[in-house]
Amino acid sequence: MAPAAPKPVLKHADRAVPLAAIAAAKVAGVDLEVQVDPKAAKDAGPVLAITPGQELEGLVSILRFLARSATTPSGIYGRDALSATQIDEWLDFANSLVSGGGLEGACAVANHYLSLRTYLVGYALSVADIACWGQLQGLLQWDKLKRSGSHPHLARWTELVGGVPELAEVLEQHAPKRRRTAGEVNKDAASGRGGGDTGSYNIDLPDAVEGKVVTRFPPEPSGYLHIGHAKALLMNQYIANMYKGKMILRFDDTNPTKEKDEYVESILADVALMGVTYSRLTYTSDYFPQLLEVGEKLIRSGKMYADDTPVEQMREMREERMHGVESKRRSRSVEENLAIWQQMQAGTEEGLTNCMRFKMDMSAPNKALRDPVAYRCNLTPHLRTGTKYKVYPTYDCACPFVDAYEGVTHALRTSEYKDREEQYKWVLRAQQEVWPGLPWVHIWEFSRLSFVHTVLSKRKLTWFVATKRVDGWDDPRMPTVQGILRRGMTLEALKEFIISQGASKNMTLQEWDKVWTINKKQVDGTCARHTAVVSDNRVRLTLTNAPEQPEVVSVPRHKKYPPAGVKATTRSKVILLDQEDAQAVSEDEEVTLMDWGNAIVRRIVRDAAGVVTSMEGELHLEGSVKTTKLKLTWLADMAELVPLTLTDFAHLINKKKVEETDDFEACVNDVTKWETAALGDANMRNLQRGEVIQLERKGYYIVDQPLVRPSKPVVLFAIPDGRTKEKKPVPVTSW
Missing domain, CATH: 1.20.1050.130 (Glutathione S-transferase Yfyf (Class Pi); Chain A, domain 2)
Known part of the structure; x- marks a missing residue:
């Protein structure tokens, strides 16, 4: 052996x-x-x-x-x-x-x-x-x-x-x-062991079996995805991946009045952009036949009734004395409810005056259980089914059924839906009774993403678009995914911030500075550096001992990141400075001209208002840059400079947190965008749309409109860097 x-x-x-x-x-x-x-x-x-x-x-x-x-x-x-x-x-x-x-x-x-x-x-x-x-x-x-x-x-x-x-x-x-x-x-x-559950995914998902967990992301195609939707999307994918399961992307298209193909296409584009994969794409409208069938079964079982009480009156009845008042139509017979159900499906006048309500409990302390609407009539053509249907389920009716029908094991919802969890369970139990074999769906809650000076209500965001307070859903002032990315947020920074929130249920009001700080770390190490001078009251500095003919030198676009390449810098006898910098200089003061060397300013000319109109000085290249107080950006005074529009933005909302009782329109800022005309170095004519740069001593910018023709300026959007700055609107002046 x-x-x-x-x-x-x-x-x-x-x-x-x-x-x-x-x-x-x-x-x-x-x-x-x-x-x-x-x-x-x-x-x-x-x-x-x-x-x-x-x-x-x-x-x-x-x-x-x-x-x-x-x-x-x-x-x-x-x-x-x-x-x-x-x-x-x-x-x-x-x-x-x-x-x-x-x-x-x-x-x-x-x-x-x-x-x-x-x-x-x-x-x-x-x-x-x-x-x-x-x-x-x-x-x-x-x-x-x-x-x-x-x-x-x-x-x-x-x-x-x-x-x-x-x-x-x-x-x-x-x-x-x-x-x-x-x-x-x-x-x-x-x-509580290293920061509580914030940022943690240590969750005890009920009845979660590895390989069998199915989540879903069900956006309504009535607007663009905002940052809150992005969190829900990534959370559903993350939990599914954690259990080696699947995620379904489903459009909740049950309200034809609000929904558009444009929104479907934008949501699909954002999902793809964020690198999220899903097991299949479905629509609630795929199940309209089953939802109508289950609706009739619920009527026959006595769990739904037709109600023509005016909307405002019913709202008051559901609120009255905190106990609720039952509708007089609640006692309608099954036969009468079925007859009206047929009228609703036909879209008749009587059908349009009625809705179908779940018969829950009008005296329940939880108002979500006070006979919510289950089906309503709508003659607006549907974006997928046209005029085939006249009756549509509400989200609260359709979601439990479709979740179960599609095999979703865990419905992940933000904690704002906490009061509607019992409603979801009631509806699903009722549907299971009339549709044998419908499986159970577990609900798991996580905190909603909320930001200061920001509203994420789709109704309020739609108002901004409709009233033209913004230029569209992708406006950089909007908290939509496309708006945030257009503002200069990198996809990596956005995803890192959202995932770092974890599966916490704790509601917090986030500062935008936090996410922009993450973004700065992403872009600073690689983005190219350029120079710009504000056009308004720009100052000519004549260097008496500089070469008569301009000279061109090559300098790195990013001194610590060689792949950024090089740029051509022109040095000339007359250079341009910002008025702000000129105001900071004293006569006979030695300053450093960045990417050139030191100079001594000998003469400063001001007008009656104190505005600097011109300066004279001399190069002192042997001087030490370590001893100067001022390091100034500058541009050679030449025709090849590129016209720029530097665009800054403010929050759309002037209140840190908008409460339900607030007058929303009174919380809207009047001025949220302003532009400053500037001149940029000649290399900026090659910038591409979406490219992120740093303007030396001015901040980070993203190119929204590159140079198309000399008469049309390059449009740059200022990217926040995580530091709070108060800026005042500055009118655009000529270049």
């Missing part, structure tokens, strides 16, 4: 425990002996002795060997060539987490990558996850980053991976213990 193969021995330096290798061996089913090598240098990598004379050095090589040696069908090295290659890339990346001092940058990359992913590769734990998880354990800098909340997706992923039993066991047995500070203990105690 052949002797048993020797057990591989993993040797490591004291306190440099290769947690990833130990964990990978456990998951792969490889029996491993772990030893401390007292002779190893403290920064030495691990060594795996496989057989006498055969050793592997370095964590990455060891992990590849262990993953390939798996004795269990774990698939931790991928199930095909592509996933194995992707895993190799992450194994190499894992080294950057502990080498070269680039932990924060590497964590930022991983955090962004994990914004819409559960695992690094595929849909299950792999050796890539084990490698990166192991490298992060015990790093004080990662502990600090995690507690700061700056890398929410990476933090969530480490919790998920660390919860795998084999990895949790390795961490408990082998990780060097670090004593927590009193501040850390107090912070966790105060917040």
Whole structure:
């Protein structure tokens, strides 16, 4: 009988425990002996002795060997060539987490990558996850980053991976213990283990079975998607992916008066733009025949009645004395209700004066249970079915039935619908009674996304468009996905912010500064730098000792990002300065002209109002830029400068939070957009629509309209950078 193969021995330096290798061996089913090598240098990598004379050095090589040696069908090295290659890339990346001092940058990359992913590769734990998880354990800098909340997706992923039993066991047995500070203990105690459920996806989804969870995103095509819809969309996809399930995209097209093909197309475009995939696309109108059939069954079972009480009167009756007053039509016979049901389907005059109400409980403390409308007549042609139907279900009637009929297991809704949860359950139970086999649907709530100085009511947003207070649904002042992106938000920043909110049920009023700060981090490192001078009262500075003929030099468009390329900068005897800068300079003061050198201003001419009209000075290129107080942007005075319109925006709403009792129109800002004429460097004639740039010392801008012809200026929209600034409207002047 052949002797048993020797057990591989993993040797490591004291306190440099290769947690990833130990964990990978456990998951792969490889029996491993772990030893401390007292002779190893403290920064030495691990060594795996496989057989006498055969050793592997370095964590990455060891992990590849262990993953390939798996004795269990774990698939931790991928199930095909592509996933194995992707895993190799992450194994190499894992080294950057502990080498070269680039932990924060590497964590930022991983955090962004994990914004819409559960695992690094595929849909299950792999050796890539084990490698990166192991490298992060015990790093004080990662502990600090995690507690700061700056890398929410990476933090969530480490919790998920660390919860795998084999990895949790390795961490408990082998990780060097670090004593927590009193501040850390107090912070966790105060917040409920690291910040409560904000940013967390540790939710106990009822009856959730891996691989069988089905969620849905059901927008009504009566407007464009706003940032609140974007959260609901990403939340549904995220939860479905977390349970390896599916998400259905369904248009709730039950109100032909408000719905348009334009809105369907814009929603589909936004969903695609955000990289969200769904198992299938459906419409509530796909189920109109079934909904009419279930409606008749509900009438026959006595759970619905026809009511012609005027709308305003019925609203008062549902509110009266906080108990509600029953309609006189509530006692109609089944036969009478069926007859009116036929009139409604025919769209007759009598049918149009009636609606069908659920017979719930008009005295219920929860007003959502006070006989809500289930079906109503509408003769407006439907965007898909035309004039085929005259009766349409309300959202509250159609949604429970279609959710169950389509096999949705979990309906994720914002917590503003909390009062209507009992209504949903009542309707679904009633429909199950008349439609045998209809499954149950669980409701899970998460907090609605709310922002200061912002309304997300589709009715109010429609008002802004209809009254032309904005230029359309994609206006950069609108909180729609298209409006926010047009304003200069990157898709990555928008998704990172939304996902970082987690599945919390806590209602909070968010500051826009937070999301714009995330955006600044996304764009600052790569966007090109350009120069502009405000046209109004621009000042000519004559440099007496500058070359008579202009000279052109090449400078980087971004000094720290070479891929941004270079730009041509013209230096001339006469240059242009902003009036604001000219006002800050004193005679005989030395200043720095950015991307050129120092100059001394010898003479300043002002008019009677104190406006600077001209300046004279001389170059002092041997001067030190470190000693000057003012670093000024400038442009050569030449015909090739590009006319610009710099556009700034204010909030549409002047109140931090609009309450239901507020006069909405009184909360609307009168002036929310203003433009400033400017001149830009000649390189800006090549800017493309949607390109983000930084105007030196002015801020970040996105190109809304590039240069088409010399007489039409380039239109730039100011991008907030997360710092609150009060700006006043400035009229456009000539260039």
